[in-house]
Structures are given as structure tokens and as C-alpha cells.
Amino acid sequence: MQDISRFRFTDGKPNLRRYHQARWDEPVIFELSQAGERGVLVPEVEVAIEAAGHDVLATLPAGMQRKDAPALPELSQNRTLRHYLRLSQENLGADFNVDVGQGTCTMKYNPKINEQLARAPKMSELHPLQHEDTVQGILQVMYAMEGVLKEVSGMDAINLQPRSGSHAIYANMAIIRAWHESRGEGAQRDEVITTIFSHPSDAACAKLMGYKVITLYPDENGYPDLEAMRAAVSPRTAALIITNPEDTGIFNPRIREWVDLAHSVGALTCYDQANANGLMGIARAREAGFDLCHFNLHKTFATPHACGGPAVGAMCVTEALAPFLPRPRVVQDGQRYRLDMGDDRSIGKVSAFLGTASIVLRAYAWVMNLGADGLREVSEIAVLNNNYMMAELLKIRGLTAPYAEGHRRIEQVRYSWAGLAADTGIHSDEIGIRAADFGTHYWTSHHPYVVPEPATIEPTEAYSRADLDEFVGIMRHIADEARQDPAKVKGAPYNCPIHKVQGDYLDDPARWAITWRAWQRKLREHGAA
Known part of the structure; x- marks a missing residue:
């Protein structure tokens, strides 16, 4: 008998795996559709319910009502299951491979017990329009998670509405604008400073908010150039937004000097903590003097990355900026939790309801397990x-x-x-x-x-x-x-x-489409066989 395990390692290190991924010549689901085939039979509405109900279409403007039923794929359950299982076999993912190469995205293991919690009926069957008296459990979890993030960041107030890290950056930029406008300096402060190795979303969100973006490059050692920062700040500076460590992995040891310099001209400072996985319990935004920051719960706190969604970008601010946070906010009154709508200083809603509650639950479970x-x-x-x-x-x-x-x-x-x-x-x-x-x-x-x-x-x-x-x-x-x-x-x-x-396909819109039906229309327009 041969011991094949001895061939798997050399000098204690694993040899290359013999690997071959499944390959299916799998059509898109619309091509698999067969008229009349069904995966589930939807029960007819009971007479009593129909009598008590009303015509929901009557509340929609005529222009929003379909003239024809949607042309959805028609498949049996087993063919639908087979289709998606085949597609799943053609994917690489965090549960299949050593996923260390998704740099800056902090791919890590998502504990499966947390997935069970999020899928349990007590969570999955909640409806965001329920009265707050009936959702005290998840409001408590969200409030407690905000408390965790206060401790990790040192900040005074948190909001979990944003649906991604970039969304949180954008919302923080909206707070920065609202803050300066409240002080009568909105028009004057039209510049935001960032660095080339900060997350690109920092510059992009500032630009989307209407700011002119000043991008600073590193010095010869790769550290953000403090002298370039001195030359860039002015009474026109609205904010400094910076990632630290930057996407090179280099931590800026003089970050407090950067923050103080921005503050010296009346600017706010915003900390992109997408790279915070090496800093928890070690360095906090408050000690560096920042006014705002954000965390990616869908990365740093071990919830599914899911291509940016479902996700949560947690906004963290000082007490002075708390009134500008999105609303509503979860507050505690004695033993009860409720939604506080704030006042007119709030930038308003940035997401439907309170964001992605199931992601918050996963992150909270992860934190409470670790301590x-x-x-x-x-x-x-x-x-x-x-x-x-x-x-x-x-x-x-x-x-x-x-x-x-x-x-x-x-x-x-x-x-x-x-x-x-x-x-x-x-x-x-x-x-x-x-x-x-x-x-x-x-x-x-x-x-x-x-x-x-x-x-x-x-x-x-x-x-x-x-x-x-x-x-x-x-x-x-x-x-x-x-x-x-x-x-x-x-x-x-x-x-x-x-x-x-x-x-070259991506440079020619005539050769691609974002949906199957759009692709079919293009084929017809071009007379393709």
C-alpha cells in the first residue's frame, strides 16, 4: 500500500494542488425556458381575502403599469436547481480557495453560524415597515453594534444606513458639506485633499459631491508627503480624506500632523478605514484627531463581501457632527429602543429604512464571539x-x-x-x-x-x-x-x-449589453443569425 499523503508536502510546505474546475456549456436561464413549464404553482387568492382586499394597480399611474406580463423564464424546480448549481461550480470564492489576493478588500472567513442567525425566521421574516415595538430585538442589536464601533473608533455617534464603504464615504462627504454650509462657508470651501494611495472612492465621492479634488503623491519613501500637504491646505479646503494604512500597506506615522494641519485652516478630517483590519484595538480615529471615519462591516467585521452588497458602511462622527448624521437613528429610552428622526441639520436618508440589518446582525455576532x-x-x-x-x-x-x-x-x-x-x-x-x-x-x-x-x-x-x-x-x-x-x-x-x-469588447458598446434581452434586441437590430 502506498502512502500518497507524503507526496502532498515538500520540506513541510504544500505542493501545488492538482486542480481542474468544472466546465459546463451552460446557457443563460432565458435560453433554458420552455413555455408552460413550472417550478411552483402559486395558489389562487381565497375569496374572502380577495373581497377584503383592493386593486393595488389602481394606486399606480397608468404609465407605470405593464400592458403584458413579464417574460420570466419558465423552468421546473430540478432544472432551475441544476442550472444554478452548475454556475456555482464555475466560480472561485472565499469558501473555495485561499482568497488572499483580493487586496484592499479584506476577504476573510465568514462564520457559518452567523449565516444561520441571519437566515433564522426571527431575522429573515422581519419587515422594515413593522412598528418599532415589534422589532425591539434587531433595534437592540443595531444599537449595541453602534456601541462596539464607538469603542473601536473612539467616535461619539454612529449610523449604519449606508449600503457599502463607498456609500459611507459619500454620506460623510454630505455631512462635511452640510457642516460648512451651516457655518456660512459652503461656497468658500470647495476643495478636498486626498492621496494617490488612498482608496479611489475617497476622491470619487468628493468629486461626486461637487468638490475639486487635490491628490497628493508620496515622498521618495512612499509616505504621504507632508510638505505637499502644507502647500495644498488653504481657507478653501473643506476636508482631508485619507486611508491609513494606505493601499500600499504603509502606515503614516505622522497622521496626527496631517489632521492638525487640516484643522488649522478650518477643514474637517475624514478617515477611510477600509484597511482597518490591522488596527482594531491598536489605533483609533479619535486619538489621531479625526472628525469622521467609516468601517466596512462587510469586510473588516467578517460578513459576506458579496461584490459590495449586501453590505454596510458604518459612519462614525464626533459629537459636534452627530446632528448631521442620516436619519432615523436608533436611540434607547430606558429599556426600549426607538427611531429618532433628528432635526433639520440631518442630511436625511441615504438608504431605504435602516440599511442592511442582517449584515449588522452577522457583524455583531462575530464581535460578541471574539470580545x-x-x-x-x-x-x-x-x-x-x-x-x-x-x-x-x-x-x-x-x-x-x-x-x-x-x-x-x-x-x-x-x-x-x-x-x-x-x-x-x-x-x-x-x-x-x-x-x-x-x-x-x-x-x-x-x-x-x-x-x-x-x-x-x-x-x-x-x-x-x-x-x-x-x-x-x-x-x-x-x-x-x-x-x-x-x-x-x-x-x-x-x-x-x-x-x-x-x-476591446469593453471599448465598443455595440458589442455588449447588460441584460440578455438587450443583447437579443441588438442581435435583431444588426440582423445577426
Whole structure:
């Protein structure tokens, strides 16, 4: 009898997996539709209910009423199940692979017991229009989660309405504008300062709010340039919004000087804490002097990332800015919780109802399981994992970590394959595609590519040393392939259900559509067979 397990490791580190993903020639669900086929028979309305009801369509304007029933796919239950299971087999995801390569997105394990809580009838059957007396449980959870975030951030007031991190940034920008307008300086303060390695959503949301954006670049060591900040601030500055650590993984040790400098000209300061997974229980926005910040519950607090939704971007502000938060807010009156609509200073609703309550429940369960010491340990392990991985990855010839040479990073690193590209002609995006052949992936970078041939990698605390070694082994193997057989890397993927996307398609709207029916209309318009 042969012990096959001995072939899985070399010198204590995992060998590359034999991997091949399922590939189904699966049509879109509309193509599978067959007239008359049913997955469920909807019961007819009972006579008594019909008599007691009313014509709901009568309340809709005529222009909003359909003339024909929607052309939905018609499939049996088993064919519907088969369709979606096949699609699920063609996906990579956090529960399938070592997902450390989704840099800046803090992909981590989402405990399944928390999923059970969120799907339990007591949560899933709540309706947002119920009277608040009937939803005291979830209001208590939301209030308690706000208390957790007050402690983690040091801030005085929290709001959980925004549906993503970017949404929270936008809402914080609305507060900044409302604050300056309340002081008669709204027109004067028309500039927002950020940095090139802060999250791009910081600049984008400021721009969307109507501000002129001043983007500062790093000094020669990769740290935000304080002298450039001194030159940028003025009485026109509305706010500084900055990510720290930045998306390079470099923490700005002089952040308090940046905040004080912005305050010296009357500006507000906003902390993008999308990269907070290495800071919980270690560093707080309040101690750095910030006026506003936000957390991504769907990342940092171990709830599903889900492509940005369902999600929660938690807004955190000082007492002076609390009246400007979105409404309603959850407040406690004795043993009862209620919704407070605030006053006219509020920026109003930024989301329907109170946001995504089930995500708040998942995050709260995660926090309560860990406790304060556990949250700090999360950050400590995330930092340890990141720096271990950096030490191992930098042993690969052709890969570097630009800036701050010899210094540690927090919970992620923006690497550069520029050396490998110069030697072999293999680019970072091609390495990412080849990585999919081994059941994993990585993300390159936000544009613009200030770091050449970038790869942003963030291990988080969720992965073991064996997981990290497996990912490093894949990167080492692909780098070796690039030197020995570059055509093989360029030809990837081989073991996946997808082919390479032809990038020129995205530049020609005539060649794509966002829905199946829109695509069918285009085919008819162009006379396609």
C-alpha cells in the first residue's frame, strides 16, 4: 500500500494542488425556458381575502403599469436547481480557495453560524415597515453594534444606513458639506485633499459631491508627503480624506500632523478605514484627531463581501457632527429602543429604512464571539500573516515591494512584478489569470498604476501558515514558468471554465449589453443569425 499523503508536502510546505474546475456549456436561464413549464404553482387568492382586499394597480399611474406580463423564464424546480448549481461550480470564492489576493478588500472567513442567525425566521421574516415595538430585538442589536464601533473608533455617534464603504464615504462627504454650509462657508470651501494611495472612492465621492479634488503623491519613501500637504491646505479646503494604512500597506506615522494641519485652516478630517483590519484595538480615529471615519462591516467585521452588497458602511462622527448624521437613528429610552428622526441639520436618508440589518446582525455576532481581546488578536494575526507572506514572496526573483524599504507593512502590500516583466515579458495581469489554473487568484491594483506591474495581496487573520505557503508556492511556480516557458503563462487559463476576456469588447458598446434581452434586441437590430 502506498502512502500518497507524503507526496502532498515538500520540506513541510504544500505542493501545488492538482486542480481542474468544472466546465459546463451552460446557457443563460432565458435560453433554458420552455413555455408552460413550472417550478411552483402559486395558489389562487381565497375569496374572502380577495373581497377584503383592493386593486393595488389602481394606486399606480397608468404609465407605470405593464400592458403584458413579464417574460420570466419558465423552468421546473430540478432544472432551475441544476442550472444554478452548475454556475456555482464555475466560480472561485472565499469558501473555495485561499482568497488572499483580493487586496484592499479584506476577504476573510465568514462564520457559518452567523449565516444561520441571519437566515433564522426571527431575522429573515422581519419587515422594515413593522412598528418599532415589534422589532425591539434587531433595534437592540443595531444599537449595541453602534456601541462596539464607538469603542473601536473612539467616535461619539454612529449610523449604519449606508449600503457599502463607498456609500459611507459619500454620506460623510454630505455631512462635511452640510457642516460648512451651516457655518456660512459652503461656497468658500470647495476643495478636498486626498492621496494617490488612498482608496479611489475617497476622491470619487468628493468629486461626486461637487468638490475639486487635490491628490497628493508620496515622498521618495512612499509616505504621504507632508510638505505637499502644507502647500495644498488653504481657507478653501473643506476636508482631508485619507486611508491609513494606505493601499500600499504603509502606515503614516505622522497622521496626527496631517489632521492638525487640516484643522488649522478650518477643514474637517475624514478617515477611510477600509484597511482597518490591522488596527482594531491598536489605533483609533479619535486619538489621531479625526472628525469622521467609516468601517466596512462587510469586510473588516467578517460578513459576506458579496461584490459590495449586501453590505454596510458604518459612519462614525464626533459629537459636534452627530446632528448631521442620516436619519432615523436608533436611540434607547430606558429599556426600549426607538427611531429618532433628528432635526433639520440631518442630511436625511441615504438608504431605504435602516440599511442592511442582517449584515449588522452577522457583524455583531462575530464581535460578541471574539470580545475586545479577540478583536485585537484579529489585527495582530492579520499583521503577522501579512509580514510573513511579504518575507516569503520577496524571495521570488522579479517581485519587489516598492517604497519604505526595510520597513514592515500593516495588513496588505502592493507588490510590483516589474522586474519579472522586464526579464520575461510576462505582466501582472497575466500572472493573475494563470493563478486561476491553481484554484486561486489575485488582484492587480487600483488605477492609475503608480506602482508598475502591481499585485495587491492581503492575507487577513483568516488564513493559516499552510494557506499562505500554498499561495506563495503558486506565485513562485508561475514566476518560474514565466522564465522557462512564458508562452504557457500567456496562454492561460487552461483549467478554468472561462476564456480570456477580449478587452476591446469593453471599448465598443455595440458589442455588449447588460441584460440578455438587450443583447437579443441588438442581435435583431444588426440582423445577426
